[in-house]
Amino acid sequence: MDILKVLHDLVFDYTLRTVALGAGTLGIASGALGSFAMLRRQSLLGDAMSHAALPGIVLAFLLTRAKTPLVLMAGAILAGWLATLFMMSLLRTTRLKQDSVLGFILSVFFGFGLMLLTFVQRLPDARQAGLDRFLFGQAATLLERDVITMAALGGVALLAVLAFWKEFKLLSFDPEFGASLGFSMNVLDVILTTLLVIAIVIGLQAVGVVLMSAMVVAPAAAARQWSDRLGVMVVLASAFGMLAGVSGAVLSSTVPHLSTGPTIVLVISAIVLFSFTFATSRGLLWAGLRRLRQRQWLQMEGVLRDLYLLARQHDDSQHPHSQAVLQAMNPGRAGIAHTLNVLAQRGLVRREENGEWSLSTEGARQAQERIENETQDTTMEGTS
Amino acid sequence: MPDNPYAIEATDLTVAYQEKPVLWDVDLRVPPATLMAIVGPNGAGKTTLIKAILGLIRPAAGQVLIYNKPYAEQRRLVGYVPQRGSVDWDFPTNVLDVVMMGRYRSLGWLRRPGSRERALALEALEKVGMAPFADRQISQLSGGQQQRVFLARALVQDAQIYFMDEPFQGVDATTERAIVALLHALRQAGKTVVVVHHDLQTVPEYFDWVTLLNVRRIASGPVAEVFTEQNLRLAYGGRIAFLSRSPHADAEEPPTPDLPMPSPTRREEPYGYPESAA
Numbered sequence: 333m334d335i336l337k338v339l340h341d342l343v344f345d346y347t348l349r350t351v352a353l354g355a356g357t358l359g360i361a362s363g364a365l366g367s368f369a370m371l372r373r374q375s376l377l378g379d380a381m382s383h384a385a386l387p388g389i390v391l392a393f394l395l396t397r398a399k400t401p402l403v404l405m406a407g408a409i410l411a412g413w414l415a416t417l418f419m420m421s422l423l424r425t426t427r428l429k430q431d432s433v434l435g436f437i438l439s440v441f442f443g444f445g446l447m448l449l450t451f452v453q454r455l456p457d458a459r460q461a462g463l464d465r466f467l468f469g470q471a472a473t474l475l476e477r478d479v480i481t482m483a484a485l486g487g488v489a490l491l492a493v494l495a496f497w498k499e500f501k502l503l504s505f506d507p508e509f510g511a512s513l514g515f516s517m518n519v520l521d522v523i524l525t526t527l528l529v530i531a532i533v534i535g536l537q538a539v540g541v542v543l544m545s546a547m548v549v550a551p552a553a554a555a556r557q558w559s560d561r562l563g564v565m566v567v568l569a570s571a572f573g574m575l576a577g578v579s580g581a582v583l584s585s586t587v588p589h590l591s592t593g594p595t596i597v598l599v600i601s602a603i604v605l606f607s608f609t610f611a612t613s614r615g616l617l618w619a620g621l622r623r624l625r626q627r628q629w630l631q632m633e634g635v636l637r638d639l640y641l642l643a644r645q646h647d648d649s650q651h652p653h654s655q656a657v658l659q660a661m662n663p664g665r666a667g668i669a670h671t672l673n674v675l676a677q678r679g680l681v682r683r684e685e686n687g688e689w690s691l692s693t694e695g696a697r698q699a700q701e702r703i704e705n706e707t708q709d710t711t712m713e714g715t716s
Numbered sequence: 717m718p719d720n721p722y723a724i725e726a727t728d729l730t731v732a733y734q735e736k737p738v739l740w741d742v743d744l745r746v747p748p749a750t751l752m753a754i755v756g757p758n759g760a761g762k763t764t765l766i767k768a769i770l771g772l773i774r775p776a777a778g779q780v781l782i783y784n785k786p787y788a789e790q791r792r793l794v795g796y797v798p799q800r801g802s803v804d805w806d807f808p809t810n811v812l813d814v815v816m817m818g819r820y821r822s823l824g825w826l827r828r829p830g831s832r833e834r835a836l837a838l839e840a841l842e843k844v845g846m847a848p849f850a851d852r853q854i855s856q857l858s859g860g861q862q863q864r865v866f867l868a869r870a871l872v873q874d875a876q877i878y879f880m881d882e883p884f885q886g887v888d889a890t891t892e893r894a895i896v897a898l899l900h901a902l903r904q905a906g907k908t909v910v911v912v913h914h915d916l917q918t919v920p921e922y923f924d925w926v927t928l929l930n931v932r933r934i935a936s937g938p939v940a941e942v943f944t945e946q947n948l949r950l951a952y953g954g955r956i957a958f959l960s961r962s963p964h965a966d967a968e969e970p971p972t973p974d975l976p977m978p979s980p981t982r983r984e985e986p987y988g989y990p991e992s993a994a
Contacts, residue, residue, distance in 0.1 A: 371804075371807060371808070495826055497828070498823070498826075498827075498828060499826075501809070501813075501817075502820060504807070505803055505804070505809065506802070506803045506817070508767075508772055508802060509796060509869075510817075510820075511770075511771075512771075512772060512794070512798075513821040514791050514821055515820070515825075556808065559808060560808050560809075560853045561808055561810070562809055564808075565808050
């Protein structure tokens, strides 16, 4: 595939441009709202909402016999909302835990939606064709009017996030303190949940109800790896969502027989994997390197200290000792020879002609300093 | 009585969770410029009492007056320090941001905090000795530092009455001293502070009023009058353990209560640190 050709088509090819715009919009919206869902530990709520939207879509079609995007999305939003209401009341009135309630509502609504879908497909009505694309998503079928509806809804959701930024932060971080300030946490919860439903519904046609929850969870999870600021995290999550949406949609519309939903999800999964490994603050790779460096540092400290303590018994802080003695002080520890060489490179220890090791003047000074600090630390403990 | 002299007046406060009363018919009167401790065994309803007064929990019965007016009208006079463990300290934000949350009420809906809020937040951080940490990510704070951040957030609320839920829980000696100094400064400024407290040892030293609670109100009043062995026995039942020093008081001089109650040297006396909270 020629990248320049794809870039050219992205701008000038009507279909590809429409598809990319739509997928980008859904990525931005789900990334932003997904961040709040993740911070409030409600990521799975998104899964239940998206599955629950299916019966709403089919019922909206059955009632109006039209596939106008706004009508279908309204049906989806209503169903997603109803499911959330059911979940809340089940949680309040029964002893069921959140995971069981989520699983229960998800399967009941999704099952009902599948049943309706099968029923509709047997109707002698050609207009139903294509409703099944809501299962796994088909970005290639996005029309301009779909994208306009998506962009309008997504824009409203983003504007609302911007307007209620401080309130949503309060709701996500410390709702009880927020309530004590007089902000109605219930109202804010309703607003934020509605926005999440909207963000999910925007993506249903392109990604499908089955996989849309990945677009709620994954961009936020990847973004959290890179930033410790809420604002940066939300912007990054939106960017990741957009990147995944656009590239997934482009891939699936240029390669035949490739469903958009799974492709987008694979792309965002790759982004997540990359972030978990390479992110500067929390990534596994850097954490591993830090641990390694720390271990090496501790070992150097240990060897310096051992040499110093040994030498002190001879009333000469630079009295040499063999490596075997050091090894005997640290039974089972590997890499002492290597550590000695590193220390020698830094001029902290010296190798004598008989092969024994001694501290240099600088090494002795540092070792003494550290041992003194240590004893001070232990006496300070408990008061600081 | 035309004018009532109390900063906080709660009457007949009752809270029930699924029919089970956790707070029963509690009356509370706190005069202004008082430091009051609420003590009682685990499950006595101490946190519930605070939350019911703050309207975070809907009481089954009872009413709360703040300076003689219903709580809803006086909300701006009240500051709150929740339990440190009630939030996720891995939340992506920094110290200054958390402290600025204390200004959100005066900002009102939709308005964003600006340079004035930053200045106030920094000033409050200064008071709790946390100014150098303003830009620190909150997940990198120690328990004591987290507590001081929460206190700073309450300070920028600039309230008349403060409710603090276990501010001494699991903090280091430095933080404990900082909190005590802060409490005294607040009292000096005429503020009223109600503190849920676990360490019976330090009650006489830190506070001037105390409420003993065990679902019902056992006693409430000046420490010298109501912090007696008999009342403690009533509140804690048989669950009073031997006299033990709390872990965070270790670096301090053992407090010497100047009260009409058994001296700390008589260790067999069944009052002191509650077993259940040890």
